[in-house]
Amino acid sequence: MTFTTDALAGRVALITGGGSGIGFGIAKAFASTGARLVLTSRNAERLEGAVNELKGMGAEAIAVAADVRDPEAIDGAVQAAIDTYGTLDIVVANAAGNFVVPTAEMSANAWKTVVDIDLNGTFHCAKAAYVALKGSKFGGRFLAISTTRALEGWPGCAHAGAAKAGIMSLMRTLCCEWGKDGIRCNTIAPGPIGDTEGVKRLYEDSGRKELELSSIPLGEFGKTSDIANAAVFLCSDAGAYITGADIVVDGGRSRSRSSAGVMAAAR
Ligand code: NAP
Numbered sequence: 001m002t003f004t005t006d007a008l009a010g011r012v013a014l015i016t017g018g019g020s021g022i023g024f025g026i027a028k029a030f031a032s033t034g035a036r037l038v039l040t041s042r043n044a045e046r047l048e049g050a051v052n053e054l055k056g057m058g059a060e061a062i063a064v065a066a067d068v069r070d071p072e073a074i075d076g077a078v079q080a081a082i083d084t085y086g087t088l089d090i091v092v093a094n095a096a097g098n099f100v101v102p103t104a105e106m107s108a109n110a111w112k113t114v115v116d117i118d119l120n121g122t123f124h125c126a127k128a129a130y131v132a133l134k135g136s137k138f139g140g141r142f143l144a145i146s147t148t149r150a151l152e153g154w155p156g157c158a159h160a161g162a163a164k165a166g167i168m169s170l171m172r173t174l175c176c177e178w179g180k181d182g183i184r185c186n187t188i189a190p191g192p193i194g195d196t197e198g199v200k201r202l203y204e205d206s207g208r209k210e211l212e213l214s215s216i217p218l219g220e221f222g223k224t225s226d227i228a229n230a231a232v233f234l235c236s237d238a239g240a241y242i243t244g245a246d247i248v249v250d251g252g253r254s255r256s257r258s259s260a261g262v263m264a265a266a267r
């Protein structure tokens with residue numbers, strides 16, 4: 001246990017993409033620190049499995065199937081949180097889609113699909129949750145999961161890079177607009193996190209795993225719990241004065257990336 005079991009006591013958290021990978025890691029950490037959960041994504045069956053696991057930990061949790069590209073569906077997920085628990089204090093916009101394709105070969109719909117899920121989906125969540133977060137007695141938290149690749153150029157993932165950079169811009173604006181409402185708006189930028197769909201698609205399937213590992217000063221992929229711990233901190237009272245921040249959790253990778261070859265040789 002990294003935090004006290006009451007670090008998020010009384011809070012209700014909605015997590016998009018909460019049934020797998022980093023989102024589910026955050027859900028488990030929130031559950032073990034006292035939060036009640038709403039998990040949402042497209043795959044109802046996977047969500048139910050995740051909710052059952054959280055209930056097995058003794059947490060309260062519900063699943064709401066919704067596509068973040070559909071504003072009405074996201075309104076419905078927020079309403080389900082209010083109907084079930086009477087409040088909504090934390091939203092984590094974690095849902096994303098990504099795949100590797102060179103820009104010159106990317107179809108217009110491939111570009112649109114990823115921008116719709118990542119950037120537009122984050123906007124829909126913010127819009128849907130604003131009134132509830134404003135009413136949170138703890139000070140609302142709107143947290144988005146970005147990536148260290150957003151601002152450094154991302155060959156093969158122009159759609160996701162542009163969408164995540166857009167999310168970072170959106171979050172800066174929300175920080176300025178919603179500070180008066182007590183809503184803290186931050187991003188967490190993960191580096192490569194092991195045992196996730198993201199690392200599988202981006203590095204393992206393309207045979208780049210060893211190269212990627214060689215660019216990380218701490219020498220290993222992160223764990224979903226590493227991202228989850230940062231999320232608990234930001235959403236707890238300990239993070240009360242943090243808004244407009246981009247918290248990098250990447251084992252130092254963004255500092256060494258330009259010298260990946262040198263790092264590999266030095267190991
Ligand atoms: P993941 O398990 O595939 O997570 C993505 C989640 O988003 C899934 O639960 C998926 O569930 C949901 N989702 C996708 N499209 C959706 C849609 N249209 N509407 C609602 N939900 C949707 O992958 P992950 O690697 O954990 O990624 C989680 C987050 O971390 C993403 O924002 C990603 O960009 C970020 N990230 C990951 C890494 C990494 O190393 N893994 C690094 C940097 C940033 P359904 O299929 O059920 O909809």
Ligand code: COA
Binds near residue numbers: 097101113197198
């Ligand atoms: N390479 C090139 N283009 C691809 C592609 C790939 N690997 N995968 C999908 N596309 C294109 C499709 O061909 C389609 O374009 P088209 O109509 O011009 O042919 C477009 O992207 C949309 O694909 P579709 O399968 O209809 O989208 P979807 O809405 O059903 O699924 C995805 C969304 C494509 C992002 C899917 O990969 C997904 O659900 N991902 C969620 C999990 C994930 O990506 N996790 C990693 C997070 S870092």
